[in-house]
Amino acid sequence: MATEAAVIETLERRPTSLLARLKNFAVYVPFLGPFLFLVAAYFFLPVVITTALSFTGMDSKMQWDLVGLENFRRLFSDPIIPRIARNTATYVVFTCTFNVIFGFFLALLTTYFVQRESIGLIFRSIWLLPRMTPSVIYILMWQWFVSPTDLGFVNQILRAFGQPPQAWLARHPMPIVILVNGVIGASFGMIIFSAAIKSIPVDLIRAARIDGASDLAIVRRIIVPMLKWPIMFLTIWQTLSLLASYDYILLLTDGGPFYKSEVWALNAYHRAFSSLQFGYGASIALILVVVGVIATFIMLKLFGFERLMEPAKAGA
Amino acid sequence: MSAQETVTTVPAELVAKVPLRERIRIRAGKILAYSLLIVVSAPIVVMYVWLFMQSISTRVLLGFVPQKLSLNNWRFLWSEVTIGVRAYTSIWPVVLNTFVFAIGVTLVVVLVSALSGFALSRFQFRGRTQLTQMTILLHAFPGVTLLIAIYYILFVLWKVPVIGPIIGLNSIWGVVFVKSALEIPMAAWIVKGFFDDIPWDIEWAAYVDGCSRLQAWRRVILPVVRPGIASVSIFAFLAGWSEFLYLFTFIFEQKNFTLSLYVKQLIGDFKFVDYGLLSAAALFYMLPPLLFFLFSQKSLLRVSFGGIKG
Numbered sequence: 001m002a003t004e005a006a007v008i009e010t011l012e013r014r015p016t017s018l019l020a021r022l023k024n025f026a027v028y029v030p031f032l033g034p035f036l037f038l039v040a041a042y043f044f045l046p047v048v049i050t051t052a053l054s055f056t057g058m059d060s061k062m063q064w065d066l067v068g069l070e071n072f073r074r075l076f077s078d079p080i081i082p083r084i085a086r087n088t089a090t091y092v093v094f095t096c097t098f099n100v101i102f103g104f105f106l107a108l109l110t111t112y113f114v115q116r117e118s119i120g121l122i123f124r125s126i127w128l129l130p131r132m133t134p135s136v137i138y139i140l141m142w143q144w145f146v147s148p149t150d151l152g153f154v155n156q157i158l159r160a161f162g163q164p165p166q167a168w169l170a171r172h173p174m175p176i177v178i179l180v181n182g183v184i185g186a187s188f189g190m191i192i193f194s195a196a197i198k199s200i201p202v203d204l205i206r207a208a209r210i211d212g213a214s215d216l217a218i219v220r221r222i223i224v225p226m227l228k229w230p231i232m233f234l235t236i237w238q239t240l241s242l243l244a245s246y247d248y249i250l251l252l253t254d255g256g257p258f259y260k261s262e263v264w265a266l267n268a269y270h271r272a273f274s275s276l277q278f279g280y281g282a283s284i285a286l287i288l289v290v291v292g293v294i295a296t297f298i299m300l301k302l303f304g305f306e307r308l309m310e311p312a313k314a315g316a
Numbered sequence: 317m318s319a320q321e322t323v324t325t326v327p328a329e330l331v332a333k334v335p336l337r338e339r340i341r342i343r344a345g346k347i348l349a350y351s352l353l354i355v356v357s358a359p360i361v362v363m364y365v366w367l368f369m370q371s372i373s374t375r376v377l378l379g380f381v382p383q384k385l386s387l388n389n390w391r392f393l394w395s396e397v398t399i400g401v402r403a404y405t406s407i408w409p410v411v412l413n414t415f416v417f418a419i420g421v422t423l424v425v426v427l428v429s430a431l432s433g434f435a436l437s438r439f440q441f442r443g444r445t446q447l448t449q450m451t452i453l454l455h456a457f458p459g460v461t462l463l464i465a466i467y468y469i470l471f472v473l474w475k476v477p478v479i480g481p482i483i484g485l486n487s488i489w490g491v492v493f494v495k496s497a498l499e500i501p502m503a504a505w506i507v508k509g510f511f512d513d514i515p516w517d518i519e520w521a522a523y524v525d526g527c528s529r530l531q532a533w534r535r536v537i538l539p540v541v542r543p544g545i546a547s548v549s550i551f552a553f554l555a556g557w558s559e560f561l562y563l564f565t566f567i568f569e570q571k572n573f574t575l576s577l578y579v580k581q582l583i584g585d586f587k588f589v590d591y592g593l594l595s596a597a598a599l600f601y602m603l604p605p606l607l608f609f610l611f612s613q614k615s616l617l618r619v620s621f622g623g624i625k626g
Contacts (some may be wrong), residue, residue: 027529028435032447035432035504042497046465054463062471066530113349126357129364132605136556137598141363143583144370144591151591153362172539183360199379215345233319237456244458251580265461269445272464281464288461296456308412316615 047289054283060276071283080259088264090174091181092242098182099238100231103189108219110190111197124194127187139251142180143169173253173261180248181302189234196230197223233303240295244288264288317474369594389592393600397582397593405570407578413488414557414574414601420492421556422549430545433507434533438519448508454501463565466494470566488574489564495559497554503548510544511537526528554605566610575601 057067075081106127110120130138145153148167155165169176200222208218246266249255255262255270262270265288272281366376371389373382391397392407435441436448467485472483483490514537522532538545560576567577579601582594 016524028439028441030530031431031435031439031533034428035435035500038428038493038497038500039450039454041469042466043457043459043462046462049465049468053468057435058468059443062468072460102356106356109349109353113345114353115346123353123357126360129609130360131608132554134576134579134601134605135560136583137602138366140594140598141367144366144595145359145363152368168401191466231353238458241458244461246460250561268461268464269565272467278468285461285464288458295451299456300453304353305449312435 021189049164050282050286050289053279054286056279056282057277058279058282062278067279071280074280075283080262083259084262084267085173085262087259087262088243091178091261091263092239094178095181095185096235096238098178099185099189100234102182102186103234104193104227104231106186106190107193107197111194112219112223124187124190127183127190130184131187135247135251138184139180139248142176142252146176151157173257177249177252177261178189180252181242185238185242186249188238189283192230192234193227196227229303233299234300236295236299240292240299244292308314340460342563356495360506367595367599370591371599374592380538386592389596390600392593393599407575407600410573410575410578413572413577417488417492417495417559417563417574418553420489421495421499421559424492424496424554425552426545426549426612428496428500429503429548430509430541432480432504434537437505439533448505450529451501451505455505459498460561463561467565485566486568486572487565490574491557491559491562494555495562499552499555503552506548507541507544514540518532533555550608554608557604 052064054071055066055068057065057070106123110123114120114123144151147153147155148165148166148170150156150159150165152165152168154168158165204222205218207223213221244265246263246269249261249263249266250269253261255266264284268281268284268288270281271277271284369382372385372387374384374386374388378384396405436444436451458596470483470485470490472484472489474480474486476484481487483493492605518536518540519532522536527535551592560580562576563577564580567573573581579594579597582597
């Protein structure tokens with residue numbers, strides 16, 4: 001090992017002269033330069049700009065006119081904001097609950113109850129398919145499924161029972177939005193939980209069975225306690241990503257009708273890009289940025305760096 | 317077959333000794349599990365079956381039964397599509413744009429993450445741990461909250477002469493860099509993992525033979541991690557191919573549209589009117605992810621999960 005250390009030593013010798021130091025620095029530039037540049041340009045700079053913009057009244061003229069705290073004063077008196085906050089809470093809480101519960105049942109059914117690995121795999125693949133589908137198409141399928149015309153799937157079934165067609169999306173936008181996002185999120189839970197259940201030693205379950213434990217007891221006393229950390233991880237991770245992302249809502253209902261499915265992040269988007277109030281939009285988004293930063297650090301404290309990358313290796 | 321399979325199975329020689337009631341209970345549990353799975357998965361299957369059936373017929377009953385087969389829905393492949401006053405130009409320039417975007421994202425993500433992943437894995441410099449940790453935090457942070465600020469950055473770049481039209485607003489390459497930047501923390505981390513697994517001896521041999529760090533990286537290290545690079549490329553390509561929001565926000569001229577914007581526009585104009593055309597276009601757009609899914613669905617559940625955030 002001493003020779004190895006010698007090679008590293010020559011490669012990364014502590015520079016003495018200024019020239020040597022520069023030369024040493026130059027080695028890093030091609031490797032880390034592009035990375036640092038992109039991260040600075042599209043992560044750090046935008047955080048600064050979001051903060052700065054939220055104190056301006058920037059509109060379609062793209063001029064910086066400082067207005068101080070005006071945007072935030074407006075935010076607290078905007079009559080639509082309480083409603084959007086309520087929508088956001090409903091959306092996040094219900095979607096997250098759906099994800100965890102459905103993800104758990106899918107994982108349990110496909111890994112514990114269904115014994116043939118290939119059949120479990122088929123069902124898990126079916127649930128992964130929406131995640132692999134481009135969002136535009138996934139939403140198109142839902143739009144057909146709940147279409148107000150009698151071409152839609154739900155309405156065709158209703159008609160078979162002699163019921164008139166209904167405008168599902170207009171009447172119940174929020175439950176459908178929750179379902180649409182829930183199906184995507186459930187597959188995420190399914191993968192994380194499946195991996196966790198598979199990592200439980202088989203002997204543990206066998207021993208319990210010999211001792212006369214029922215399936216229910218095994219699930220409650222062995223499997224659920226093992227899933228404590230994955231469930232906590234999933235809940236926080238999903239809460240954060242549900243708060244921030246709105247692709248599916250934008251495509252499905254665009255927040256409507258009458259703000260019934262408008263959530264916080266989508267509202268920031270609409271303020272900026274529909275009414276072209278970039279300053280006000282940025283101040284709404286700034287709140288999410290702050291929440292995002294805080295939540296990221298909470299996750300770090302709770303799970304540590306290694307676990308934070310878990311979604312990257314989910315199912316590994 | 318995995319050990320999991322034997323958890324609830326009773327070995328054959330013991331079956332006879334299991335009381336009948338117990339056997340019925342196990343069988344009933346199985347039936348319940350399967351029916352539950354089938355019931356909750358059925359709507360998803362129905363949607364995809366409908367998409368396919370609708371694309372090749374004029375009308376579909378209950379999403380399953382095609383009536384009157386027709387290829388007319390696929391007309392966008394060989395002619396302009398017109399409904400009312402709006403004419404859709406040929407789809408092929410749009411396909412080309414989508415390829416440029418997806419391949420652009422792939423190239424930038426792979427190149428930048430292969431370089432930085434190597435540095436994070438192998439270099440001994442002050443702040444390396446902090447840099448690795450920053451990469452992880454950036455991955456966890458929801459980048460989409462910065463959309464408005466990034467719009468402003470692209471707007472400013474747009475006004476710069478010469479480079480403006482390339483990396484500013486309304487440019488495919490402008491969005492390529494934004495999308496890549498969001499994917500890179502995750503990709504760099506994954507690539508770093510691949511580099512970590514390479515024995516130091518291989519790299520050392522390159523230095524002994526007189527390679528510089530950059531040469532060793534290119535000639536010796538990269539070829540060894542080719543499978544890892546391939547999987548990162550596939551996920552980057554699919555992420556680029558499926559991208560919607562950033563393109564929708566930053567691209568406003570039809571000549572720069574990609575398939576997601578094209579399909580979105582079709583949906584806007586043809587909703588409730590022509591599901592045949594919509595589903596054919598959607599299926600066409602979905603081909604690359606679908607092919608990938610069919611070929612790698614088994615390993616998909618095992619290997620890394622791309623830049624997807626739940």
